[in-house]
Amino acid sequence: MTGNGQYDVVIVGAGVVGCAIARELSKYQLRILVVEKELDVGMGTSSRNSGVIHSGIHYAPGSLRARLNVQGNAMFERLCRALKVKMNYIGKLTVAQDDEEIETLYRLKEQGEANGVPGMEILPPHKMQAIQPGVQGKLALYTPSTGIVCPYTFTIRLAESAHINGVEFLLAAKVTGITVNKGLFHITTHKGHKISGRVLINSAGLYSDAICRMLGIDEYKIYPCRGEYLILDKRFGHYLNALVYPAPHHGKAGLGIHLTKTVDENILIGPSNEYVEEADDYRTTREIMGLLIEEGRRLLPGLATSDVIRSFSGLRAKQTPPQVGGFKDFVIERRRDYPNFINLVGIESPGLTSSPAIAVMVRDLVAEVLFLNEKPGFKEELPGLLGYFHEQPQELKRELISQDKDYGEVICRCEGITKKEVMDAFQNPLGVRTLAGLKYRARVMMGRCQGGFCLPRIVELLRREFGIKPQELLLHSEGSYLFTGNVR
Amino acid sequence: MVSKGEIERDVVVIGGGPAGLAAAISAKEAGAKKVLLVERDKRLGGILNQCIHDGFGLHWFKEALSGPEYAHRFIEKADQVGVEVMLSSMVMAMEPDLRIQLSSKEGLLSVKAKAIVLAMGCRERTQGAIMLPGTRPAGIYTAGAAQNLINLQNIMVGKKAVIMGSGDIGLIMARRLTLEGCEVVGVYEILPYPSGLPRNIQQCLVDYAIPLHLSNTVIELHGQNRLRGVTVAQVDEMRQPIKGTERFVECDTLLLSVGLIPENELSRSAGVVLDPVSGGPVVDDTYQTSMEGIFSCGNVLHVHDLVDHVSEEAERAGRFAARLATGEQRPAREFIPIRPANGVRYCLPQRVSGGGDFILSLRVISPVRDKRIVVRDQTGKRLVSKTYFRLHPAVMIRIPVKAEKLAKVKVLEVEVTE
Numbered sequence: 001m002t003g004n005g006q007y008d009v010v011i012v013g014a015g016v017v018g019c020a021i022a023r024e025l026s027k028y029q030l031r032i033l034v035v036e037k038e039l040d041v042g043m044g045t046s047s048r049n050s051g052v053i054h055s056g057i058h059y060a061p062g063s064l065r066a067r068l069n070v071q072g073n074a075m076f077e078r079l080c081r082a083l084k085v086k087m088n089y090i091g092k093l094t095v096a097q098d099d100e101e102i103e104t105l106y107r108l109k110e111q112g113e114a115n116g117v118p119g120m121e122i123l124p125p126h127k128m129q130a131i132q133p134g135v136q137g138k139l140a141l142y143t144p145s146t147g148i149v150c151p152y153t154f155t156i157r158l159a160e161s162a163h164i165n166g167v168e169f170l171l172a173a174k175v176t177g178i179t180v181n182k183g184l185f186h187i188t189t190h191k192g193h194k195i196s197g198r199v200l201i202n203s204a205g206l207y208s209d210a211i212c213r214m215l216g217i218d219e220y221k222i223y224p225c226r227g228e229y230l231i232l233d234k235r236f237g238h239y240l241n242a243l244v245y246p247a248p249h250h251g252k253a254g255l256g257i258h259l260t261k262t263v264d265e266n267i268l269i270g271p272s273n274e275y276v277e278e279a280d281d282y283r284t285t286r287e288i289m290g291l292l293i294e295e296g297r298r299l300l301p302g303l304a305t306s307d308v309i310r311s312f313s314g315l316r317a318k319q320t321p322p323q324v325g326g327f328k329d330f331v332i333e334r335r336r337d338y339p340n341f342i343n344l345v346g347i348e349s350p351g352l353t354s355s356p357a358i359a360v361m362v363r364d365l366v367a368e369v370l371f372l373n374e375k376p377g378f379k380e381e382l383p384g385l386l387g388y389f390h391e392q393p394q395e396l397k398r399e400l401i402s403q404d405k406d407y408g409e410v411i412c413r414c415e416g417i418t419k420k421e422v423m424d425a426f427q428n429p430l431g432v433r434t435l436a437g438l439k440y441r442a443r444v445m446m447g448r449c450q451g452g453f454c455l456p457r458i459v460e461l462l463r464r465e466f467g468i469k470p471q472e473l474l475l476h477s478e479g480s481y482l483f484t485g486n487v488r
Numbered sequence: 489m490v491s492k493g494e495i496e497r498d499v500v501v502i503g504g505g506p507a508g509l510a511a512a513i514s515a516k517e518a519g520a521k522k523v524l525l526v527e528r529d530k531r532l533g534g535i536l537n538q539c540i541h542d543g544f545g546l547h548w549f550k551e552a553l554s555g556p557e558y559a560h561r562f563i564e565k566a567d568q569v570g571v572e573v574m575l576s577s578m579v580m581a582m583e584p585d586l587r588i589q590l591s592s593k594e595g596l597l598s599v600k601a602k603a604i605v606l607a608m609g610c611r612e613r614t615q616g617a618i619m620l621p622g623t624r625p626a627g628i629y630t631a632g633a634a635q636n637l638i639n640l641q642n643i644m645v646g647k648k649a650v651i652m653g654s655g656d657i658g659l660i661m662a663r664r665l666t667l668e669g670c671e672v673v674g675v676y677e678i679l680p681y682p683s684g685l686p687r688n689i690q691q692c693l694v695d696y697a698i699p700l701h702l703s704n705t706v707i708e709l710h711g712q713n714r715l716r717g718v719t720v721a722q723v724d725e726m727r728q729p730i731k732g733t734e735r736f737v738e739c740d741t742l743l744l745s746v747g748l749i750p751e752n753e754l755s756r757s758a759g760v761v762l763d764p765v766s767g768g769p770v771v772d773d774t775y776q777t778s779m780e781g782i783f784s785c786g787n788v789l790h791v792h793d794l795v796d797h798v799s800e801e802a803e804r805a806g807r808f809a810a811r812l813a814t815g816e817q818r819p820a821r822e823f824i825p826i827r828p829a830n831g832v833r834y835c836l837p838q839r840v841s842g843g844g845d846f847i848l849s850l851r852v853i854s855p856v857r858d859k860r861i862v863v864r865d866q867t868g869k870r871l872v873s874k875t876y877f878r879l880h881p882a883v884m885i886r887i888p889v890k891a892e893k894l895a896k897v898k899v900l901e902v903e904v905t906e
Binding site: 230231235280282283284285286289293305306307308309310311312390394397398401402405406408409410413414416448449450451452453455456459460463470474475476477478479480481482483484485486487488 | 528576578580591592593594595596611612613614615616617618619621622623624625626627629630632633636637638640641642643644645646647668707708712713714729740749753756
């Protein structure tokens, strides 16, 4: 049974960083377990961000963030191809409105050059408008290597790739205690699992400080800093040809409210920037929503509140308290006090971008204490389609429907998702059975009707095809039951 | 021109709900030979199938039917007259040359039509569209989704519910939940008047002692996993919450009944011009949209309150589509624009040819008593004037207009007046 027993490597936290590490280590002959408190991978910060693959202009040369960002960015294309994940180097304009901000642009460009960011250009208004019509500003810094990816798809595919290469995932198990005995870490969970591992990796994100404290390491504290977003209807997707950010201001915790196009043609407005007390306080607020819609209207004049299809928030795992603000470098260390403990703290932005490079760095740290033997038969590629069925060429679609009629039946009309895709997503390799899990995998219920039409159809399908009892269905977490039983 | 691997039909009707059914039947009866009705679901009838309450058909059949009964009569008729039906088939694209691309279990299919009738209906406004702050727990449904789960799938959504908005489906569901043992704490309507029909206020709320809180709305959701309550507050004239009036209402379920939006993504992508107020296509008195050969009727054209009116409108649209498909030419003449004026939110059609009688449909902006609806021409002359004891935004007004009155008319204005 997954969870009990001895592992070479135990990874705590199945966010994008934990999953990237798991996949990287799955190339070697190791017994690996990922422990995650949520019912699915990527349920925290990894699924709640802009989905931007940053270029690396924002971080001080020589810092881990600068190095891992630029390295990670360059790794994304190949990795996404292998994982069948859509990504696009869409490019970004950082726009200056006054002289002070222009100075910031030049400083960023210089910093980017020192960090090895490719292809940067400073653009006058007519050139920035040639890239993005309607954008207003005095000058812009263009970074062509900035990209977009769906962050939860990426995380899920990393996990699935790790899984088909032998990594075990223990979901819905919260680590409650860690002891060290005879060179082994002994880990217990709230469900009573007893796990031991030769190497322990802390990639617990917002809870990484809590994991540290279990080992008596109390030098770290995470300050959750919330960013709220609005998701816009797809009909605005074509307005954006590139990402558009304001020039950053010193001392702010984030990069400023901006519009981000997603790989699925929605637009995100956000994120805001507000420190909160609890690491699970994902509330959205009336004040911020009002602010975001105002910001959105500056670039999309026709924007109405009815064009918003959903709001959400994410939390940045910051190491700096509100009174300090700004950024602190990632902590990625093999501890002196626990030589087999690899500790990752404060992996906030650009954590998604850096994740592939972080994984390689962590692998090298693991190699310092375990002998890494390459695994013959490592499966680099995941099977399946790149993108959704409706995005495939017409000929392939015909071919696929002739092979499986379920490709011909559209379940989610807003996003054009077929019955076959819903069935595949429900039978996912990690065994996730939540409705959110289905959403994140098959993109059902993510369109403008937000499940108004397809939720009942999906429930019907799950009952018929898999014998699911409605009252057993969970939305996203334990206790998030969708239904209370039969009517009569 | 029909290309290889393509089928040809006289009239293709998109959507097999009440509008599509009536349009397909009348197109067939008006002489179109090959009429194809395309439905996404695995059965015809659309949203009527989940409307198990009665009150349908009072105008059309002069009797009170349930939704499925009402649909059934049309489904039988469609079968009798020989409408060709494709179920579990979705239109993926519609092109200006009247070609549509279909996806079904049989594969992808291209259909060349001589006329197309859009009858896709509407969808419910969501939590996102009204930007409801707070947490994202389970237990939040649009009223229509809950209606489907309860009535068609025997699934109970919760034990204690708040209903946000007083649209008709929300009112119907307040009664339905109460009947099935779910406590309905209250209906909270942001406007100072109800959004649903007066008869539903009476029969679904008053008769069951369910409180209706006007000028009140839900302003925050609570609960991490399952909904555990909502904050409600009174709102001012600008619909903004009034500080100090917030109160917590415990519930495990929130149903949203905050408006319906005509489902025009397909129309928009084909280039059909939409009316920003009605949310549906701009049409003339034959229900033809801005694109030749493409007609529109039912809730995709504008949201109706009674299905009987949908059927009547669709019957006309289907007939005009058939006439075009069978080659009947209409004398070319300039359209007369119809404009909503004082007190009128929108009116339909937005333009008329003057070549035939038509039904003017409209909604008023706010409830008023003892007023007239007046239709004037460019000189201010009253062509139509009708007195109403009560005008309410929830109740669609329909006024037949005779073609003979339009002889020298250049423009029509519709207004509410003394």
